[in-house]
Amino acid sequence: MKKVLIANRGEIAVRVTRTLQQMGLTACALYSEVDQDALHVQLADEAYALGGTTSLESYLNQDKILQICQDHQIEAIHPGYGFLSENAAFARRCQQAGITFIGPNPDVIEAMGDKLNAKDAMVKAGVPVVPSFHPTRETSLEQYAEEAQKIGFPILVKAAAGGGGKGMRKVENLSDLNASLEAAQNEASKAFGDGRVFLEKYLAQPRHIEIQIFGDQHGNVVHLGERECSIQRRYQKVIEEAPSPAVSPELRKEMGETACKAARAIGYSNAGTMEFLLDESGQFYFLEVNTRLQVEHPITECVYDVDLVRAQILVAQGQPLPFQQADLQPRGWALECRLYAEDPGNHFMPCTGTLSVYEPPVGPGLRCDSGVQQGSLISVHYDPMLAKLIAFGHDREEARQRMVWALAHFPVLGLRHNLPYLKAVLEHPEFIEGKTHTHFLQQHTIDTGPVQVPKSGLVALAHFLQQQKPAQATATQATTPFQELGPWRLQ
Amino acid sequence: MKLNLSSGPIDTGDIPWEYIQGNVRNKNTGRQLPVRVAHLDGNRYQIWLSGQIYEVELASSGPKRAGADAAQSNERVVKSSMPGTILAVKVKKGEEVEAGQALIIMESMKMELTLGSPRAGKVARVLVHPGKMVELGATLLELEV
Structure with a gap:
């Protein structure tokens, strides 16, 4: 394997590029029309145009991507996360074209992509699951109501083919059930082309705990402990940490072995994540399997001192796992914050514009995986995540202090974003104590601090406006021939 | 300065x-x-x-109408609260709507948003159609005064 195509954009394309180059491989980038000047394109060794602006026209265009591989002797594809990363049909087409798809085999992707299927497989493997009801096409509204009452309200209506919170509804009582079913089905069929939904028990204050698993093509499977991703907003993760303050070494071992057993049962290879909910009594329930590298993989890399992308590539080449379970001991603590171009002051609406100031911090125990740089244009076309800031330290408090410092030394201007919000969450007393759960952001008020600018800031604004003036004046001057004569005419 | x-x-x-x-x-x-x-x-x-x-x-150099605009937008005009694409328009010109009734569904990046009516009234004008891309703050729909 010499040339690897990264079928993605943004920070993950940049991150994969770095490992490929470190391994002496040629990193090939793809880009849509709006991304031609993007960071991932600048850093790659080769870059190929996909055309188009929407995801469908560009990063989801399977024909075009496979054609580029053929035309440029590309031997493998790293799909990143999102886009085609969990598309079994695409993985299969790669296989047929003799291109290595860096991920699990297509059958596993397919089986785990359907949440109902995945759950059934987990039950068979002896993994505990959240009480739920899986309807058939013939299920009547009366049956739904009956089953919902059996599970007990509140319940969740979830899309069978879903992800990212789409097609998901919380239902408080029976009278809201029919409307929520309809809304979830509509949203699911629009988002995934599959309107099937199912019912699931809603847990009051669970933690989101996920286990990183890794398998090779020789039947070896290991786990790399847990990540806690309880700080979520509308089912989108915002802050993650590894390890979890709620997981003891014994529980880690139990959850890890459960995940490995299930992974072996389904013949898992390459990187994957098993998501669980952990309730206050310490009982864990399987949620879903993500058959790809996760956004939050860097915190696992920090506490286990591994490069998961490197391991993915080695395993995809047919090599045995580069680490054994006995070698994998967590050390220290890592936190990740996702920087989103979303306005916390306006219902987290996505924001667009030019990042006129963007200066990621450097310092002890810090890593910043950016998909953008100063001057980047943030458009409406793709995910609003700009970067991930990762801080690690000897213990949770050291990691947290480093993160707070990093967020306070990270100027990002030109559009609104959630960085002040992230800092406020990290400084919240309940977060400091590790009392996190998936409803944390709904239940706590996050105060982002003063809004009245200190007078010293106005001095800087005055300087900024003065700097802009001559530039504007020159621009206007160039429009009339008299002014083009410049100072000579004035004299 | x-x-x-x-x-x-x-x-x-x-x-x-x-x-x-x-x-x-x-x-x-x-x-x-x-x-x-x-x-x-x-x-x-x-x-x-x-x-x-x-x-x-900064204070705007033009005539002051910010206050008038704000009052108007609260009452009569539905504006986009994010840049994005219109997915659906749920009402037609001339239709009577209730306060909070879903008027327009739009999408940006990964988010879907339903815009409700600011008050009860009659739809005076619909300025967008499904598939149209709009900027933040664009007027999407107007109610009759």
Whole structure:
């Protein structure tokens, strides 16, 4: 394997590029029309145009991507996360074209992509699951109501083919059930082309705990402990940490072995994540399997001192796992914050514009995986995540202090974003104590601090406006021939 | 320099700080704080000062109609609260709507948003159609006065 195509954009394309180059491989980038000047394109060794602006026209265009591989002797594809990363049909087409798809085999992707299927497989493997009801096409509204009452309200209506919170509804009582079913089905069929939904028990204050698993093509499977991703907003993760303050070494071992057993049962290879909910009594329930590298993989890399992308590539080449379970001991603590171009002051609406100031911090125990740089244009076309800031330290408090410092030394201007919000969450007393759960952001008020600018800031604004003036004046001057004569005419 | 802020004018010459290459320095104590400034939109600017972000609005040079606009938009006009694409328009011109009734569904990046009617009334004009891309603050629909 010499040339690897990264079928993605943004920070993950940049991150994969770095490992490929470190391994002496040629990193090939793809880009849509709006991304031609993007960071991932600048850093790659080769870059190929996909055309188009929407995801469908560009990063989801399977024909075009496979054609580029053929035309440029590309031997493998790293799909990143999102886009085609969990598309079994695409993985299969790669296989047929003799291109290595860096991920699990297509059958596993397919089986785990359907949440109902995945759950059934987990039950068979002896993994505990959240009480739920899986309807058939013939299920009547009366049956739904009956089953919902059996599970007990509140319940969740979830899309069978879903992800990212789409097609998901919380239902408080029976009278809201029919409307929520309809809304979830509509949203699911629009988002995934599959309107099937199912019912699931809603847990009051669970933690989101996920286990990183890794398998090779020789039947070896290991786990790399847990990540806690309880700080979520509308089912989108915002802050993650590894390890979890709620997981003891014994529980880690139990959850890890459960995940490995299930992974072996389904013949898992390459990187994957098993998501669980952990309730206050310490009982864990399987949620879903993500058959790809996760956004939050860097915190696992920090506490286990591994490069998961490197391991993915080695395993995809047919090599045995580069680490054994006995070698994998967590050390220290890592936190990740996702920087989103979303306005916390306006219902987290996505924001667009030019990042006129963007200066990621450097310092002890810090890593910043950016998909953008100063001057980047943030458009409406793709995910609003700009970067991930990762801080690690000897213990949770050291990691947290480093993160707070990093967020306070990270100027990002030109559009609104959630960085002040992230800092406020990290400084919240309940977060400091590790009392996190998936409803944390709904239940706590996050105060982002003063809004009245200190007078010293106005001095800087005055300087900024003065700097802009001559530039504007020159621009206007160039429009009339008299002014083009410049100072000579004035004299 | 005289700054004409929307909150009132201020002379920065009276402030005991000066700007020096990415920092402001206190003229009395010599203390320096890192600072960055950027244009946000319209008359608004962002100031990053020592880890905090502030927004400052300059007074607009044109005639003052901001107040009138705001009152109008609350009552009669539905504007996009994010840049994005219109997915569906749930009502037609001339239709009677109730307060809070879903009028328009739009999408941006990964988010879907339903825009409800600000009050009960009759739809006067629909300015968008499914598939149309709109900017933040674009007028999408108007109710009759």
